[in-house]
Amino acid sequence: MNTISEDIMVVVDLTNLLVVLLAQPDAETAIDGMHKVAQVISDRARSIQDQVERQVGPRRVARVR
Template sequence: MTIHDSPADIAHEIFDLASLLGVLLAQPDAETAIDGMHRVAQIIRDRALVLREIEAKAE
């Protein structure tokens, strides 16, 4: 993850992380993975914010 990522790279990363979060949530004992789920959710939010900022600058 760098400041030079393209919007497409960030979008792919967000999709991959959201998919990982879905896998974590599907586990029968998801409570044990709660810290990991929060961390992945925070990364998704941060990367989406970067993507939003890139789009705002392009306008």
């Protein structure tokens, strides 16, 4: 299991990668594999949410599914 800090770092880094790739003039060629990057971001964000929920309790964390 990753720490919250590690998960946040991955989410930020991959989000920045998406921003850079999608801002390029030939962004349509970068889109082919972007669903994989988006899935990693989603998985790490869910991990952060689960860890915070365990720390503060499920009733205190808003969960969107």
